[in-house]
Each structure stands twice: as C-alpha cells, then as structure tokens.
Amino acid sequence: MAKKKEKKAGKRMTKKQLAEIVIHFFQTEPNNVFSLKTIFLALRLTTHPLKMLCVDILSDLTMDGYLTEVDKHKFKLNTQGKELIGIFHRKSNGKNFFVPEEGGDPIFIAERNSAHAMNNDKVRVIFFAKRKQREPEGEVVEILERANDTFVGTLEVTKSYAFLVTENRTLANDIFIPREKLKGGVTGDKALVKVIEWPDRAKNPIGQVIDILGKAGDNTTEMHAILAEFGLPYIYPKAVEAAAEKLSDVISEEEIAKREDFREVTTFTIDPKDAKDFDDALSVRKLKEGLWEVGVHIADVTHYVKEGGIIDKEGEKRATSVYLVDRTIPMLPERLSNFICSLRPNEEKLTYSVIFDITDKGVIKDYRIKHTVIKSDRRFTYEEAQEIIETGKGDYKEEVLILDTIAKALREKRFANGAINFDRYEVKFDIDDTGKPLGVYFKVSKDANKLIEEFMLLANKTVAEKIGKVPKSQKPKVFPYRIHDLPDPDKLDNLAQFIARFGYKLRTSGSKTDVSKSINHLLDDIQGKKEENLIETVSIRAMQKAIYSTHNMGHYGLAFDYYTHFTSPIRRYPDMMVHRLLTRYLDGGRSVSEAKYEDLCDHSSNMEQIAANAERASIKYKQVEFMMDKIGQVYDGVISGVTEWGIYVEINENKCEGMIPIRDLDDDYYEFDEKNYCLRGRRKHGIYSLGDAIKIKTAKANLERKQLDFALVE
Numbered sequence: 001m002a003k004k005k006e007k008k009a010g011k012r013m014t015k016k017q018l019a020e021i022v023i024h025f026f027q028t029e030p031n032n033v034f035s036l037k038t039i040f041l042a043l044r045l046t047t048h049p050l051k052m053l054c055v056d057i058l059s060d061l062t063m064d065g066y067l068t069e070v071d072k073h074k075f076k077l078n079t080q081g082k083e084l085i086g087i088f089h090r091k092s093n094g095k096n097f098f099v100p101e102e103g104g105d106p107i108f109i110a111e112r113n114s115a116h117a118m119n120n121d122k123v124r125v126i127f128f129a130k131r132k133q134r135e136p137e138g139e140v141v142e143i144l145e146r147a148n149d150t151f152v153g154t155l156e157v158t159k160s161y162a163f164l165v166t167e168n169r170t171l172a173n174d175i176f177i178p179r180e181k182l183k184g185g186v187t188g189d190k191a192l193v194k195v196i197e198w199p200d201r202a203k204n205p206i207g208q209v210i211d212i213l214g215k216a217g218d219n220t221t222e223m224h225a226i227l228a229e230f231g232l233p234y235i236y237p238k239a240v241e242a243a244a245e246k247l248s249d250v251i252s253e254e255e256i257a258k259r260e261d262f263r264e265v266t267t268f269t270i271d272p273k274d275a276k277d278f279d280d281a282l283s284v285r286k287l288k289e290g291l292w293e294v295g296v297h298i299a300d301v302t303h304y305v306k307e308g309g310i311i312d313k314e315g316e317k318r319a320t321s322v323y324l325v326d327r328t329i330p331m332l333p334e335r336l337s338n339f340i341c342s343l344r345p346n347e348e349k350l351t352y353s354v355i356f357d358i359t360d361k362g363v364i365k366d367y368r369i370k371h372t373v374i375k376s377d378r379r380f381t382y383e384e385a386q387e388i389i390e391t392g393k394g395d396y397k398e399e400v401l402i403l404d405t406i407a408k409a410l411r412e413k414r415f416a417n418g419a420i421n422f423d424r425y426e427v428k429f430d431i432d433d434t435g436k437p438l439g440v441y442f443k444v445s446k447d448a449n450k451l452i453e454e455f456m457l458l459a460n461k462t463v464a465e466k467i468g469k470v471p472k473s474q475k476p477k478v479f480p481y482r483i484h485d486l487p488d489p490d491k492l493d494n495l496a497q498f499i500a501r502f503g504y505k506l507r508t509s510g511s512k513t514d515v516s517k518s519i520n521h522l523l524d525d526i527q528g529k530k531e532e533n534l535i536e537t538v539s540i541r542a543m544q545k546a547i548y549s550t551h552n553m554g555h556y557g558l559a560f561d562y563y564t565h566f567t568s569p570i571r572r573y574p575d576m577m578v579h580r581l582l583t584r585y586l587d588g589g590r591s592v593s594e595a596k597y598e599d600l601c602d603h604s605s606n607m608e609q610i611a612a613n614a615e616r617a618s619i620k621y622k623q624v625e626f627m628m629d630k631i632g633q634v635y636d637g638v639i640s641g642v643t644e645w646g647i648y649v650e651i652n653e654n655k656c657e658g659m660i661p662i663r664d665l666d667d668d669y670y671e672f673d674e675k676n677y678c679l680r681g682r683r684k685h686g687i688y689s690l691g692d693a694i695k696i697k698t699a700k701a702n703l704e705r706k707q708l709d710f711a712l713v714e
Contacts, residue, residue: 219435362409534691658708
C-alpha cells in the first residue's frame with residue numbers, strides 16, 4: 001500500500017477518494033478474498049464514518065458487478081474468471097491499452113497494472129469487471145512473449161552511469177545503462193540498446209548497449225538507426241556473404257541444354273536509372289502478322305539459392321529488400337542481387353519465364369511457363385524507353401513500340417473489368433555524397449513504367465491461374481497468393497458521405513465491378529480539381545491492404561480472381577516460394593504443408609509493412625533535413641491530415657509535411673470531428689478540413705524526432 005494513500009485513509013475523505021483507494025486495493029490483490037475487518041485494517045479506516053462509507057462503496061461495487069461477495073461480508077475482485085491473452089500497447093502518456101486476441105474492445109491498463117510490459121508484447125491480462133460510466137480496465141499478470149526489447153537513442157554518459165535518451169513514443173522513460181554495459185559508447189553516440197531488466201519498483205528500465213551506430217547526425221548513422229528502430233538488419237552477416245562468394249557464375253552447357261534458349265531473341269530490361277538488381281527482362285519476336293511472342297523473363301534466383309541453406313534462411317528472415325531514401329538494404333547478398341542473378345546486358349543469364357503468344361490487341365492465344373536462358377541486348381532506363389514511345393526513334397524502336405501497344409490494350413481491358421486506377425506520384429530527393437538532400441523531384445508513372453507493369457501483372461496472374469484454377473472436383477495445391485479484400489463497407493459509406501459535400505456520388509453496394517467502376521469514375525472526375533489529392537487520399541484509406549496468403553480470395557484492386565508475386569525474386573521472398581512451388585507442381589510434385597506456407601505468408605506480409613514504415617521514416621528524416629535551413633519561410637500548402645492533436649499540412653511545391661499543433665490554433669477552442677475529417681471551432685465555428693488550401697511558415701525542424709512544426713500565416 002502506498003504511504004500517501006495510507007495517511008489519507010485516516011483523515012476525512014470524499015466517497016470518490018475512498019472509492020479509488022478501495023479499487024486500487026482489490027486490483028493489487030486480484031485473487032484474494034477479504035473480510036470487512038481485513039479491509040478496514042489494510043486501509044487504516046479507524047473512524048466509524050469512514051468504515052460506513054467503505055461499506056457503502058463495497059455495496060455499490062458489488063451491485064456494479066465489479067466485486068463479488070463470496071460470503072457474508074467477504075469480498076473478492078470479480079475477474080469474471082476472465083483471463084485474456086492479447087497484445088499490450090504502451091503509450092508514453094501512460095494511456096496503455098490491451099487488445100484481446102479473440103477480438104473485442106481495447107482494455108485500459110494503468111501504468112501501475114502494466115507489470116512493465118513493453119509495446120506489442122503478448123501478455124496475459126486479468127479483466128476487471130466493468131464499472132458504470134468507466135472504460136474497461138485490466139491488469140497484466142504475465143508477459144508471454146516479448147515483442148521488442150531493443151531501442152535506439154542517443155547516449156548521455158556521466159562518470160558513473162549512462163542513459164539512452166529515446167525518441168520512442170511508446171517509452172516514457174529513458175533507459176539506465178551501467179558503465180560496464182556501455183560497449184565504449186560516449187555522449188552523442190547513437191546506440192542500439194537491449195532492455196535486460198525492469199525491476200518492479202524502478203522508474204527506468206535497465207539496458208546494455210548492443211551496438212554503437214555512430215555519431216548522431218551522421219547520415220549513415222541515422223539511416224542505420226531508422227533500420228534498427230524497426231528491428232531491420234543494417235549489416236549483412238559475413239557468413240552469408242561468404243557463402244554467396246562461393247557460388248559460381250559460370251553456366252554449364254549441360255544446364256543450357258535443359259532450358260529453352262532465348263539468347264538469339266531480342267531481349268531488354270527497362271528499370272529505374274539507379275537500379276542494379278534487374279529482376280525482369282522482356283523478349284519479343286513476330287510470329288505472323290498481328291501475332292507476337294512476348295517472353296517475360298525473371299531471374300532464376302532459386303537455381304542458386306537452395307531451400308534451407310544459409311542464404312535462403314537469411315532471405316526468409318528478411319523477406320524483402322528495404323528501399324530507404326539513399327540506399328537499398330538487399331534481401332540477398334549483393335553478389336547474387338547485383339551480379340549473378342541480375343539480368344545485365346550482354347551476359348548469359350538463367351531465367352524462369354512466362355512466354356505468351358499474344359495479338360497486338362492484347363488477346364492471349366497461348367502461353368507456356370519454362371526455365372530459360374537469355375542474353376539481354378540492352379538495358380533501358382525508364383526515361384530512355386519513354387523517349388522512344390514519345391518520339392518513335394531509338395534502339396529497338398519497333399520492339400518497344402509493339403510492347404507499348406500491347407500493354408495499353410491489356411491495361412484498357414483490366415480497367416474495363418473493374419481494376420482501380422490509383423496513379424500516385426512518388427517524392428524523391430536529389431542527394432549529395434554526404435547524404436544531404438539538395439532538392440525534391442516527383443517520380444510520375446509514364447507509359448514506359450506502365451508497359452513493364454502490365455507485363456509483370458500478366459505474368460503474375462498467369463502463374464497464379466496455372467496453379468489455382470483447377471476443375472471443381474479437384475482441390476488446388478497449396479500456393480502463396482497476393483490477395484486484396486473488398487473495401488471496408490463502413491469506410492466506403494463514410495467516403496460516400498464525405499465526397500457528397502463536394503458534389504460527387506459513389507456506389508457502395510452492388511457487384512464488386514459496379515463498386516470499383518464507380519471508384520474509377522470518381523477518380524477520373526476529380527482529376528485536376530483542387531480536391532483531387534484529398535479525395536484520392538481518403539479513397540485509399542477506405543481500401544484494405546494487400547497481403548500474402550495461401551487462402552485465395554482474389555485481388556480486388558487489380559480485378560483478378562487469381563494473383564501472386566512471381567516477377568521479383570531478387571527482392572521479395574514470396575516470389576522465391578512461388579518459383580520453387582511452381583517448379584515442384586509442374587514436375588508433378590505433391591502439395592506442401594498449408595500451415596507452414598501460411599506462416600511464411602504472414603511473416604512476409606509483416607516484413608513488407610515494417611519495410612514500408614522504415615522507408616517512410618527515412619523520407620520523413622530527409623524532409624526535415626531539407627527544411628532545416630528554411631525556418632521562417634512562407635509556403636502554400638494543403639491540409640493532408642486532421643487529428644485531435646493538430647492538423648498536418650503538405651507543402652505544394654516540395655510535398656514536405658509538417659504539423660500545426662492544436663494548441664497554436666488559439667483563436668478558438670477546436671474539437672476534432674473524425675467522421676468529417678476536420679477541426680471545428682466551438683465559438684466562432686471556423687473549420688479546418690482535410691484538403692483545404694492553407695498558408696504556413698516553417699516554425700521548427702526536429703531531426704531527432706523527424707518532426708516539422710508549421711505555424712499558420714493569416
């Protein structure tokens with residue numbers, strides 16, 4: 001019992017004050033039964049009025065179902081026999097909560113009842129009976145699985161001890177580090193620290209330094225810190241690199257003899273100008289007037305990476321390459337990703353191919369899936385291929401132009417079938433040798449990008465259909481699909497209500513195709529309008545996320561009944577799984593374990609999301625760095641996000657995003673209207689709404705927190 005509360009109990013108290021003490025007493029002893037006498041003694045209730053008040057409170061709590069009277073005048077916390085398992089979410093403001101595994105509303109966990117559980121830990125919780133007018137509450141009784149016990153921050157070292165100062169929004173306390181656990185770190189170093197214990201009564205967790213990342217502010221240090229913060233690897237294990245170095249890049253005549261030979265067929269790659277890992281190439285040759293053979297050739301990574309080997313295990317763990325602003329952290333060692341498997345020009349390469357006999361109207365007459373050998377004639381950048389499409393001049397112009405014609409026909413057909421057309425631009429930075437951002441440019445998807453996209457989609461869809469589409473009497477074999485569920489109906493209704501304010505309509509019921517065509521119609525209607533970005537953002541939020549699963553439900557956004565990922569095995573582990581299973585099944589092999597592959601799909605989906613979050617954090621870091629020397633400058637922007645703590649604004653000219661805290665909107669008391677994406681003034685009824693044009697100036701740029709603060713310019 002806390003001393004402060006014991007003292008308080010002997011004095012005069014309100015019913016509310018005593019009720020809090022009684023509740024805390026039962027929460028700290030959830031499994032014990034207490035008589036009235038024991039309760040009076042424990043709470044030091046020495047006066048008759050206090051004892052009577054306590055009896056009154058016990059009666060109320062029993063009526064509420066919060067306590068159980070197990071015998072006359074004997075009380076116990078009513079946990080409803082309810083122990084729940086789920087995920088603990090820690091918040092630096094102390095508003096921790098627990099989400100039950102079996103579903104249901106979040107349950108508040110006070111800090112005193114958290115057992116020092118960390119964010120995303122799997123825990124066992126006792127669920128207290130719900131009290132009237134109070135949110136449900138519980139207590140962590142066991143930590144079943146630690147989600148993350150490592151943190152990134154900056155060291156502050158004194159003579160006898162040190163602290164890791166974290167910017168982690170889930171940890172309110174800095175981490176105490178004994179001198180002997182510092183690993184040579186000094187003040188100002190960025191470090192990765194593991195929490196080794198958090199004693200019951202200690203305010204701060206105790207940790208040890210795992211790795212010194214470098215000096216805070218140094219570009220490589222900060223990029224490694226972002227990776228470490230998301231639990232992603234920032235160095236490649238030496239043993240895995242050594243295994244890759246031993247792989248031979250020589251292709252034997254015996255291997256070539258087993259494969260279909262495309263070395264004499266015109267073949268080329270089209271990729272971003274800074275790419276080194278060329279996963280895919282296209283070949284094209286005329287079969288007869290109006291009919292073409294188009295080969296989609298994909299690096300045969302699994303020929304070199306054997307299942308269960310050291311390289312494969314590392315690839316499986318990483319599950320994806322990570323693309324930060326200024327670097328790629330590859331899934332596979334560079335000898336494989338940039339050299340042996342990369343489809344570089346004028347080099348013979350082993351590939352896995354889907355070869356189509358296709359008309360210039362995009363009608364597939366026949367296809368085959370084969371292991372092949374190719375020799376790329378040319379490496380195009382997207383810009384070079386785009387120039388050929390626009391001018392009709394350049395190397396292999398006939399081949400590029402016919403592929404563009406077919407791709408446009410495929411694309412048109414896809415949208416006619418209900419595929420959704422979200423054409424988003426990407427923000428990129430021009431960066432100098434030290435990693436400093438010099439300028440911003442926008443990467444827009446043009447015809448050359450769409451050409452490659454259409455043939456990759458076609459190959460992925462064809463492979464998925466080959467395995468998934470079986471006669472009704474047969475059960476399809478286990479296979480990883482890329483699935484995308486229908487939009488959330490509630491979010492779709494919200495979207496329809498929201499866009500109605502701008503005079504637009506949206507179908508929210510009917511067939512899948514009806515709804516997707518209506519979304520496309522909306523996206524066409526808003527093109528070039530001032531609300532375009534806003535409505536597109538809100539529309540994307542109504543969509544589900546695409547994930548990997550062995551349970552096929554089709555891909556809503558692409559309007560495909562069968563879809564998988566086959567075309568990027570250098571940078572995605574699911575594509576390697578697909579290559580192996582495709583080979584197995586085409587050779588007549590039996591189906592594999594569904595449970596094993598569903599776990600691999602889950603892991604791949606999770607790693608994809610983590611990689612995307614790290615990529616966003618690196619962009620945010622560069623945005624803040626880019627704006628550091630622009631404090632006080634005035635910009636036109638648009639409100640890109642509205643929350644209860646403020647409004648986010650995206651600057652029109654460079655797409656850097658910052659926040660105006662709600663406390664700085666001091667001309668009124670503003671309330672957050674979640675449904676209508678706006679803040680509304682209580683007295684003057686002024687509104688700040690998602691998509692509104694707004695003038696701001698940069699007020700603060702905090703690199704450590706990756707945070708830009710803006711101020712309103714009247």
